[in-house]
Amino acid sequence: MHQSSKPTSVPRWLRNEKKGSLMDLTFHNITLPSEPGQAFDLGVHGGKIVEMKAAGTLEQGDKALHLNGRIVLPGFVETHIHLDKSCILDRCQMKGGLQEAIAEVVGLKAAFTEEDVAFRAAKTLRKCVLKGTTQMRTHVEVDPVVGLRGFEGVKHAIAEFAWAIDVEICVFPQDGLLNNPGTDELMVAALKDGAGSVGAAPYTDTNPHGQIDRVFEMARDFDVDIDMHLDFGSDATSLDVDYVCRKADEYGWGGRVAVGHVTKFANMSAHRLTALSRRLADAGVAVTVLPSTDLFLMHRDHTENLSVPRGVTPIHLMAAEGVNCSLSTNNVLNPFTPFGDCSLIRMANLYANIAQIGRREDMAGCLDMVSSRSAKLLNLKDYGIQKGAPADLVVIDARDATMAVAELAQPMYGFKRGKPVFTHALPELHSH
Numbered sequence: 001m002h003q004s005s006k007p008t009s010v011p012r013w014l015r016n017e018k019k020g021s022l023m024d025l026t027f028h029n030i031t032l033p034s035e036p037g038q039a040f041d042l043g044v045h046g047g048k049i050v051e052m053k054a055a056g057t058l059e060q061g062d063k064a065l066h067l068n069g070r071i072v073l074p075g076f077v078e079t080h081i082h083l084d085k086s087c088i089l090d091r092c093q094m095k096g097g098l099q100e101a102i103a104e105v106v107g108l109k110a111a112f113t114e115e116d117v118a119f120r121a122a123k124t125l126r127k128c129v130l131k132g133t134t135q136m137r138t139h140v141e142v143d144p145v146v147g148l149r150g151f152e153g154v155k156h157a158i159a160e161f162a163w164a165i166d167v168e169i170c171v172f173p174q175d176g177l178l179n180n181p182g183t184d185e186l187m188v189a190a191l192k193d194g195a196g197s198v199g200a201a202p203y204t205d206t207n208p209h210g211q212i213d214r215v216f217e218m219a220r221d222f223d224v225d226i227d228m229h230l231d232f233g234s235d236a237t238s239l240d241v242d243y244v245c246r247k248a249d250e251y252g253w254g255g256r257v258a259v260g261h262v263t264k265f266a267n268m269s270a271h272r273l274t275a276l277s278r279r280l281a282d283a284g285v286a287v288t289v290l291p292s293t294d295l296f297l298m299h300r301d302h303t304e305n306l307s308v309p310r311g312v313t314p315i316h317l318m319a320a321e322g323v324n325c326s327l328s329t330n331n332v333l334n335p336f337t338p339f340g341d342c343s344l345i346r347m348a349n350l351y352a353n354i355a356q357i358g359r360r361e362d363m364a365g366c367l368d369m370v371s372s373r374s375a376k377l378l379n380l381k382d383y384g385i386q387k388g389a390p391a392d393l394v395v396i397d398a399r400d401a402t403m404a405v406a407e408l409a410q411p412m413y414g415f416k417r418g419k420p421v422f423t424h425a426l427p428e429l430h431s432h
Contacts, residue, residue, distance in 0.1 A: 023050060023061035025391070025418055030055070030072045032385055033367060033401045039069060044391040047417035052387060065413065069399045074383050075134025075392050075414070076344040077374035080227070080260050080288050080328035082336075083121035083138045083157065084150035085109065089333040097300040098232065101335035102204070106175060109146045117153025118160075124332050125157055127342035129164045130422050132394040132411035136167045137227065137378055139199055141174035142186040151190050164414075164421045168378070170227045172199025177214060179206040184214065191222045200228040202240050209243050216247045219256070225379060227288075230259040234299055234311060236267040241276070245283035254284025258377050260328075262287055263294050265313040273314075274321060281322030286377045289315050290330035291351045293337045312354045315369070316362050326374040327351050327366065344370035345396070348405045364401035391418035397426060 027042040041058030043051030051058055085105055092104055121138075128136065140151050151171065158167045171190040173183045177200070191198060200215045202208035212228070219226045231239050241259060248257045265273060280287065291312050298311025315325040327347050332340035348366040357363050375383035382389050398409035414421035 021059065021061045023059075024063065025415075026051075026058055026061035026064045027072060027393070027395075028055065028058065028060070028064060028066045029069055030067050030395075031069050031399055033071060033073065033364070033371070034385075036364075036400060042072065042385070042393075044393075044415075044418045047391055047419070049385060049387055049389050049391050052385070065395070067395060070412070071396045071398050071401070071404060071409070072385065073132070073371050073394050073396065074375070074385055074389070075394045076132045076370050077326075077378060077380070077383070078128060078133050078136040078138075078328055078344060079258070079326045079374045079377050080290060080330055081124075081128075081136060081138050082140075082331050082334075083124055083154050084112075084117050084140045085334050086124040086332040086340075087120040087334070089338050092335045092338075094335055094338060098297050098336075101297070102174065104335045106145065109141075109150070112146055112149055112153070114149050114153040114156065117150050118156035121154050121157035122160055124342060125161045125165065125167070127332075127340075129161065129414070130411075130424075131341065131343040131345070132396065132414055133342070133344060134165055134392045134394065134414070134416060135375065135378065135380060135383065136165060137170050137197065138167055139170045139172055139227070139229075140190075140195075142171055142183065142190055143173060143175050143180055144182040144186070145175075148186060148190060148193075151193075151195070155194070163419075164416050168196035169194070170197040170199045171195040172201060172227075172229070173211070174201050174204065176201075176205045177211045187218065191218060191224065195224070197225040197227050198222070199226070200230070202228070202230065203232055208240055212240065212243060212247060216251050216253065219253065220251060225256040225258070226253065227258045227260065229261055231264040232261040233264050234267055234301075234309075236264040236272075239264060239276075241280070241285070245279055245285055248283045248285055256379065257284065258286040258288055258326075260288040260330075261290055261294060262313050263298050263311050265318075266298075266309075266311055270317075273317065277318040277321035277323050280318070286324040286326065287313070287315055287318055288326045288328050288377070289313050289351065290328055291347055291354055292339055293330040295354065296337055296339075310354050312351070314355050315351075316355055316357060316365060319365065319369075319373075324373055324376050325369055326377050327369040328374070343408075345404065345408055345410070349408050352405055360402040363405045366405045367401045392416055
């Protein structure tokens with residue numbers, strides 16, 4: 001059907017086996033972003049991390065990687081992506097902004113089949129895996145037009161790639177909930193059938209706060225987290241996020257709510273953004289920014305001059321006030337975003353450019369926003385590099401977090417539960 005999701009051969013470095021070690025695999029002389037300036041050795045056995053010692057003190061395992069100080073992460077974490085409507089650029093007219101993109105997909109998704117969605121979702125998942133992503137939340141829309149076909153198709157793709165990446169489905173009503181009869185029942189059916197979180201898009205509903213109310217009810221009924229598309233626009237006069245914070249307090253859902261896009265925040269004064277950030281931190285509401293999509297869609301009505309405002313919220317400033325923040329991909333090759341190689345390190349670099357980040361610690365923080373902060377947003381309990389954690393590991397070609405973002409450091413090796421997932425050979429320069 002498409003390029004195989006399974007590895008085709010064993011990497012050359014894994015073929016040289018040393019039998020009889022207490023560990024299946026060891027990593028030597030590595031750097032951890034959480035421990036800059038220190039070097040470690042890591043031991044893996046039975047799919048878990050079993051040893052973590054100072055560099056040079058761990059005996060080689062059956063197989064070993066000597067990494068010369070390169071960074072090892074527990075993989076990148078994608079918090080907000082739409083697998084179900086990815087890779088449809090060849091079907092699109094690309095008419096314009098947000099409302100045009102929504103309308104265009106509405107016109108296309110009536111023809112979506114489970115097989116079509118599964119095929120496209122698998123293509124996108126393959127790219128994500130090869131770029132070092134090990135955990136994901138994908139937003140999948142349901143409504144009377146597409147029914148559960150998108151949901152079922154994405155489930156097939158997730159099952160195909162379960163050996164390489166863990167994926168949670170967030171079911172949501174892209175085209176409205178209260179104003180779209182039959183959508184509520186489909187969302188409930190998806191939650192009964194394994195959707196791990198529930199989302200919202202209040203700006204498409206005739207009663208935005210009513211949609212938010214219903215989504216909180218679903219979250220309580222199914223004991224799942226909430227992840228909303230929110231305050232997507234340019235006029236910051238009126239915001240739905242204040243209501244979301246009140247509901248999070250009311251339901252005791254702090255730490256289990258995220259809001260994405262929030263492009264309206266980009267047009268706030270510094271004082272107002274600081275006050276809002278502190279409110280979000282107090283309510284335990286996380287924020288996700290989608291740099292590529294937000295740049296592409298925002299301020300298309302701006303005609304004052306040729307320089308269009310960025311329309312991307314400065315979440316590094318929000319993080320400084322205690323908000324948990326992540327960066328993510330959102331859409332890939334569709335009317336919302338006609339770009340995408342599924343690289344989260346690229347998204348971190350893009351954001352650093354947009355936000356004009358130059359301080360080393362802020363740039364390093366962008367790496368956290370596609371890894372450790374994203375894992376916290378998804379409430380991943382076993383994410384991290386410590387004894388007993390799953391050996392979900394990605395090696396990137398950098399020796400400190402700042403330069404990883406600055407130089408778009410590429411993933412070199414990937415592992416899931418200690419098993420090799422991919423190898424990217426570094427380019428070689430041939431002298432003459």
